[in-house]
Amino acid sequence: MLLVLPLAVALWAYAGWDSGKQQAKTDARLQGWLQTAVADYSRILRDAEQRAAELGSSPRVQSALARRDRRQLAHLAGPNLSFELGRSAESATPGAVSRSVEVVASGRTLGRVIVKVPFDADLLARLERASGFPNGARLAFASGDRLTFGPGGTESQARLSVHRAVDLVTGGERYRAIATFLGAGPQARKLVALAPTAGISGDASGDRWRVIVVGFGVLVAVLLAGYALAPLIARNRLAKHQRTQAARVLSHVGDGVFLIDSEGVIRLWNTAAEAITGLAANSVCGSPAQGAISGWREVEPLIPVASRPGDQREISGAETVPLDIDGRELWLSIAGVAFTDGTVYAFRDVTDERRLEAIRSEFVATVSHELRTPLASLHGAAMTLRQRHERLDADTQVELLDMIAAQSTRLAALVEEILLTSQLDARSLRIASEPFDPEQLVRAAVEEARLRVSDGTTVAISATKVLPHVVGDGMRTHQVLANLIDNAIKYSPPEARIEVTAEQEGESIRFSVRDDGFGIPGGEQNRIFDKFYRLDPDHLRGVSGSGLGLYICRELVRSMSGRIWVESAPGRGATFSFELPIAEPFLAGVELRPAAHGSRSSRTRP
Structure with a gap:
């Protein structure tokens, strides 16, 4: 009607x-x-x-x-x-x-x-x-x-x-x-x-009635056709609504979804597939999959395809396969379901998980190596003292006890790094926020480092005589600076010169540690601050470490509203720098009063 x-x-x-x-x-x-x-x-x-x-x-x-x-x-x-x-x-x-x-x-x-x-x-x-x-x-x-x-x-x-x-x-x-x-x-x-x-009226009236009669016939035909086609129209409308709703749902699904027809041509490429791969739908839809997706010919036979969704009897689960898209390696967890229009594939990006798993495996190997050496030394020294202490002279016993103490300290430091990393990841580490003297902190860290140097390496200080105080956690800042100095010592050749500086840059104090070591390639300079990452994972240069030190430094500096970076070139050494805000802008207009004995201002890391 x-x-x-x-x-x-x-x-x-x-x-x-x-x-x-x-x-x-x-x-x-x-x-x-x-x-x-x-x-x-x-x-x-x-x-x-x-x-x-x-x-x-x-x-x-x-x-x-x-x-x-x-x-x-x-x-x-x-x-x-x-x-x-x-x-x-x-x-x-x-x-x-x-x-x-x-x-x-x-x-x-x-x-x-x-x-x-x-x-x-x-x-x-x-x-x-x-x-x-x-x-x-x-x-x-x-x-x-x-x-x-x-x-x-x-x-x-x-x-x-x-x-x-x-x-x-x-x-x-x-x-x-x-x-x-x-x-x-x-x-x-x-x-x-x-x-x-x-x-004129007769012709017009005749034409009008002819139009009305024809129109009435058309109306009757439309009514009959509408009555006959109403169920089909309703079904088509429902199907169209369902297709629109399905397309809208697919555009908001977090997993990538694409459809390949029986001829190997891509017919559907949802929004998540675009975001994960970086390939636009209008550039891949209508193109053969083997041409649009690099490496598809090799990985397609590896992907499990079920005849109906959720059929666990046909496939054990999604397969993780690598794809090289525009020079970028992607690891995708992917599975497919075949139906009359072709095969629909659903995938998610597991590149980060894959990389993290590789780093974890490398960390386990690294920690195992780091634990094996001190444990072997501890075990050997302890067994020697236990079985031969009557036959050992006093100097040998002292040497063995010193070895036990040194290796115990090394183990304690490794355990401390792992525990500190856990606290940083859980955001449960409490970071103080109070003024401290940067020059005094630098001199203390350098003096401690000089006690650990035994191969002729020189650790020098270049700091301005008068620097404004820094706001942050002095103990954690000392830990960051000490870690950077220890890395410079480990990666520098014998009799090298390591220079530690502190200077004001605007409203921040910049701490820098420069060494004459092997240097860091440009492609690795952002990754060295990642958790578990090591430039020398196979210990070819004989430098030990868990791969957590620079990650801890970065997270501690960030927790004090600072930033850290490295400037380096292979064979030309490296300069690690971090900046922390000076105390004056924070204390302007605030009346400072002596704190009660034993009190300490602190905050929880956000």
Whole structure:
């Protein structure tokens, strides 16, 4: 019904429009007939003028005019032909239009030949025939508001507008009429073309009813088709809604989803697939999978594909496969389900998990190596003291005890690093926020490092005499600086120079440790601060370590609102720097009072 009502209104409006169109066609035909009649009227006037000229050049007419022979002129005259002698002015003839010529001989005007074209029924009939007026249509002359028709000279009153079609009633009949002037001047007659409105209305009414009947038939057909197709339309609408909803759901699914048809062409590539791979849907959809996805030919046979979703009997689970996309290695956990339209694959990015698992495995190997050496030393020294202490001299016993103490300290430091890393990851480590002297901290860290140097390495200090205090945790800052100095010592050759500096940079104090070691490649400079990462995982250079030190330094510096970075080139050493905010901006406008004994300002790392 919602469709039928607009259609019915449209049909009725179309019928009305078609009726107006029929009237416009009639007006156009009237205008065409009228123009033809005016053109024929102009030709009649030209013929009259030509006849007057021919008679004026006739010797008989010239002789009669020269002799002023009125009898001869009366004999030559006719109903619409007359002669005037001398230079008399041409007089207007009511109900007619005339064309005349002067007859001149030897420079003397003999008279005038006048041919009249009367506005009568004969002229109307002649114009109607020439214009091809159909039955019922007619012509009339109008003078003022008076209309004069054909045979009998029937007259009636009517108000007419020039060049605009109007409806009028004359002789008991209704006409559609249009008029134009025949000539110029205030007394110019109008020529009027008329067509009975009965024929126009009949044609329009017939057309309207034909349109209405056809439209009604169309409405009935639409209703029947709608009734027959309603279930199909409802199913299609539901299916379309379901497809739209499925597409919307797929665009918000976190896993990448794509469809490959039976010919190996990608037909679907959801938003998550774009985000994970960096391949836009419009660049891969419609392309063969082997060309759009680098390495797909090799990994496709490895991917498990089930015949229905959730069928664990066919596949054991998703497979993790590597893909090289635009030079970037991605590890994807992927599985597929086959159906009639092809195979739909769902995958998620496990690159980080894969990398983390590799780092964890490397960490386990590294920690195992780090634990094995001190444990072996501890075990050996302890067993020696236990089994041979009576036969060992005092110096050997002291040496063994020193070894046990040193290896115990090494084990304790490793365990401390692991525990501190756990606290940093859990965000449970408490970080103090209080002013401390950076110069004093640098000197203390360097003095401690000098006690651990035994191969001629020099640890130098370059610090400004007066530096503003730093806000942060002094103990943790000392730990970061000591760790950086120890790394510089480990990775520098014997008798190298290590320089530790502290200087003000804007509203921060920058601590730097520069060494003359092996240097760090540019591609590794961001990764060395990652957890468990080591430049020398296989210990080829004989440098031990758990791979946690720089990660701890980064997290401690960040927890104190600072930043840490490295500047290095292979073979040119490295400079590790970190910055912490100075205390003055934080203490401006704050009254400082001596703290109570044993009190300490602290905050939990965010």
